[in-house]
Amino acid sequence: MLRYRFLFEQMVRRELRQKYKGSALGVLWYLINPLVLMGAYALVFSVLLRVADVPDYPLFLLVGLIVWVFFSQALLAAAPSLVQNSALVRKVRFPREAIPASVATVQMVTFLVMLAVATVVALVVRGTFGPALLLLVPIVALLFCFVLGLSLAVSVLHAHYRDVEPVLGAALLPWFFVTPIFLRAEDLPGVADREWLGDLLQWANPIAPFVDAVRLVLYAGASPGAGHLAYIAVAGVVALGGGLMLFRRMERDLAVML
Amino acid sequence: MSGRGLVRGQVVLEHATRTFRVRQDRSRTLKELLVRRGQGSSHASVEALRDVSLRIEPGEAVGLVGRNGAGKSSTLACLAGIVPLDSGRAECGGRVITLLELGAGFGPDFSGRENIYLNGALHGFGREEIEARLDDIIAFSELGRFIDLPVKVYSSGMFLRLGFSIAAHLDADIMLIDEILAVGDESFQRKCFARISERMQAGATLVLVSHDPSAIERVCRRVVVLDGGGVAFDGDVTEGLLHYHRLLGTETGASRGARPGEGPGLEVSELELLDADGRSRSAYRPGEALTVWMRLRATGEADRAVAALEVRSERGELCFRTDAALGTVEGEVEVSFEIARLVLLQGSYDVAVGAAAQDAPTGRLLERLTRLVVTGTEGGEGIADLRGSWTVAGRAGAQEALR
Numbered sequence: 001m002l003r004y005r006f007l008f009e010q011m012v013r014r015e016l017r018q019k020y021k022g023s024a025l026g027v028l029w030y031l032i033n034p035l036v037l038m039g040a041y042a043l044v045f046s047v048l049l050r051v052a053d054v055p056d057y058p059l060f061l062l063v064g065l066i067v068w069v070f071f072s073q074a075l076l077a078a079a080p081s082l083v084q085n086s087a088l089v090r091k092v093r094f095p096r097e098a099i100p101a102s103v104a105t106v107q108m109v110t111f112l113v114m115l116a117v118a119t120v121v122a123l124v125v126r127g128t129f130g131p132a133l134l135l136l137v138p139i140v141a142l143l144f145c146f147v148l149g150l151s152l153a154v155s156v157l158h159a160h161y162r163d164v165e166p167v168l169g170a171a172l173l174p175w176f177f178v179t180p181i182f183l184r185a186e187d188l189p190g191v192a193d194r195e196w197l198g199d200l201l202q203w204a205n206p207i208a209p210f211v212d213a214v215r216l217v218l219y220a221g222a223s224p225g226a227g228h229l230a231y232i233a234v235a236g237v238v239a240l241g242g243g244l245m246l247f248r249r250m251e252r253d254l255a256v257m258l
Numbered sequence: 259m260s261g262r263g264l265v266r267g268q269v270v271l272e273h274a275t276r277t278f279r280v281r282q283d284r285s286r287t288l289k290e291l292l293v294r295r296g297q298g299s300s301h302a303s304v305e306a307l308r309d310v311s312l313r314i315e316p317g318e319a320v321g322l323v324g325r326n327g328a329g330k331s332s333t334l335a336c337l338a339g340i341v342p343l344d345s346g347r348a349e350c351g352g353r354v355i356t357l358l359e360l361g362a363g364f365g366p367d368f369s370g371r372e373n374i375y376l377n378g379a380l381h382g383f384g385r386e387e388i389e390a391r392l393d394d395i396i397a398f399s400e401l402g403r404f405i406d407l408p409v410k411v412y413s414s415g416m417f418l419r420l421g422f423s424i425a426a427h428l429d430a431d432i433m434l435i436d437e438i439l440a441v442g443d444e445s446f447q448r449k450c451f452a453r454i455s456e457r458m459q460a461g462a463t464l465v466l467v468s469h470d471p472s473a474i475e476r477v478c479r480r481v482v483v484l485d486g487g488g489v490a491f492d493g494d495v496t497e498g499l500l501h502y503h504r505l506l507g508t509e510t511g512a513s514r515g516a517r518p519g520e521g522p523g524l525e526v527s528e529l530e531l532l533d534a535d536g537r538s539r540s541a542y543r544p545g546e547a548l549t550v551w552m553r554l555r556a557t558g559e560a561d562r563a564v565a566a567l568e569v570r571s572e573r574g575e576l577c578f579r580t581d582a583a584l585g586t587v588e589g590e591v592e593v594s595f596e597i598a599r600l601v602l603l604q605g606s607y608d609v610a611v612g613a614a615a616q617d618a619p620t621g622r623l624l625e626r627l628t629r630l631v632v633t634g635t636e637g638g639e640g641i642a643d644l645r646g647s648w649t650v651a652g653r654a655g656a657q658e659a660l661r
Binding site: 003004006007009010011013014017018021087088089090091092093094252253255256 | 380
């Protein structure tokens, strides 16, 4: 595997080049996207609907949005990646995991840039500098494992069943709305008298604890609880292990079916 | 994939079997999966490899030939480890480099130089290993300043130069090359073959798939003829190519197992293509005069002898076939087939001839092969100049349309 480290580096470069080719703003586009979303949702929820009574609401939104945008963009880009690289899969022997992994990694790079921006803003606006900030490193690493594992799974599933990508595209929008990004799950007005609903929103959706953990550290300057961190660790490891296992099982005949 | 127990450069296929299911509709959907579950499948299956066993030793160059669908590319893909076998064993000792398709493994937006890194990396080489060979690769490719331009502007010839230069300089133990060298010009091809010989002297092994017998003949001493997913012939290159040619001549494709020299007492001892001045050459322009000349030698007296001639395109399609009754032949005779105007257009063709007594089946006749190269673009495009002329009638200004 070590032998292919250089391959992985090259594949990431290739992916980056393809993604940003011909766009004058390049990587900036990917930074603008969450900012535009942030502006729109802040307007709707804070100004127009007045349901969000949260200090520095745009920053609160931004931290959740960048995690979501990373998660959804990586899956949407990874799903068709094997099919798009069919010439490579059919004609060269190399570890095919490198294809969805490089796609997820490129999204990760964009995410890290966005996260750095958000961190600086949070430190200035919220003054959240403290030891909890160190937790960001393992949380982000586990988030990457989680996204990488799912990326491997959807890419190989899509190669076998070509409607995985459209199904995913259709599922991500409602998924976005049930993920506690606009407000923390326990702060939702409809959850006040039904605690189980808040727990359901928070823990049945595996991306929600990641969103909440990053937000706790950056926005609130607080540390997630031990149970919360354990959940994230298990989710990251299980997704990566399961994704790899599924990929290895289903990649056998890729060269023939693509 | 480096196989255990194999010497570097050794290639082994043992009872390799691989069946492909051919689907009507290439892509499967979830709905189909759910609806069809438990029902009989509508797949037709094709046996691409049927119990193929091959053993290639380090430093050998082996040509794989066969008609379309004979299993050549499947064999290479299985050897490369790209397509898994259903049963049997496919192993390569040491490092393998594949050149199965032009431009596979290239990033279109990468420059030629960056693609050298990418392609090397895909074959499992590290940065230092690639950097050590970078200058040689660039020099060999003759791409000059194009090396720093994105490869999407390259012509297919330039793709080949780059692809081959990388493959030939990464010092793999085994090179698997599929039908690619035909794209390059003659001088680059010569260079490629020289480089391949060099690599083989260094102990590398080559497996080359090609429809072009002359390419096989230039580098390979051994040829394997595949037919219907099985090995129809494995041995000396000249004999193997004749076998291949005979295979192309049979309608059913079933190998008849005939060997040259088995004909009853009559054989072609010489074959030449002669131009209008009677000189032997192999390259002609469309419209030129050309004579296919052969010398037949009969051992004893061959009764009711026939001579046959066949012309095939590079891809193995039959362009023309004819035969002639020669009566009784004794000793040596010269037979000519005169073509007043060559109607074939630009391309490479195989001219095969043979002779036998009348009762020999025609499929066994062809025993000698030569190459005819037609160059020049006059006469139109395609295989043959149909020698027609254009007219337009019944419309004013029609002459304009004709220019």
